[in-house]
Amino acid sequence: DQQVKQNSPSLSVQEGRISILNCDYTNSMFDYFLWYKKYPAEGPTFLISISSIKDKNEDGRFTVFLNKSAKHLSLHIVPSQPGDSAVYFCAARSIQGAQKLVFGQGTRLTINP
Amino acid sequence: NAGVTQTPKFQVLKTGQSMTLQCAQDMNHNSMYWYRQDPGMGLRLIYYSASEGTTDKGEVPNGYNVSRLNKREFSLRLESAAPSQTSVYFCASKTHGGVNEQFFGPGTRLTVL
Secondary structure, eight states, rough: OEEEEEOEEEEEEESOOEEEEEEOOTTTTTEEEEEEETTTTTTEEOOOOOTTHHHHHTTTTTTEEEEETTTTTEEESSSSOGGGGGEEEEEEEETOOOEEEEEOOOOOEEEEE | OOEEEEEEEEEOOOTTOEEEEEEEEOOOOSSEEEEEEEETEEEEEEEEEEEOOOOOSSSSOOOOOEEEESSSSEEEEESSSOOGGGGGEEEEEESSSSOOOOOEEEOEEEEOO
């Protein structure tokens, strides 16, 4: 079963506008959520995280929102830049398996000039 | 600091051949991980090592073995490669405790014919 789901395989956004990437999860024991960014032929790099006790975390152009009742989180990128074109992975950590992360399938974001 | 390094970058094997993927980190991290990335599947955990001297199965361990050689090095072995093991393999590491930010290597692209 897919505990972390990113239902949009791809997203295309115009430069300067807002990009919103979504992630849903099913496991109530997840206590930490992370977003990773991946360029082609490179490993994923950590972008931003949020604890389950918070509903928002902001870092520059990147903001992650968490809605625990809906088991949903989203990553907002404002304003979107061409360098943001990459695959974005949502990941979650369970209280029961604190050393491990569960990843979503990824969403390919393309920023158009 | 080189971070997490992986060798080789590319490899082509015939069905039934064996090989070992090497991973090393110079960040003095306790935990190390092996993932595979397949289209539409995200990153799936194969094996991990929470600390030197311990290894545990992840989500997809069948057909693989691992060795935590020392604190720096964590290798992944395919004893008898199968076409289903064609994938991109990523090694990652992290410190013990704290935010579960994992640092990833650049990946090994493996093709099994």
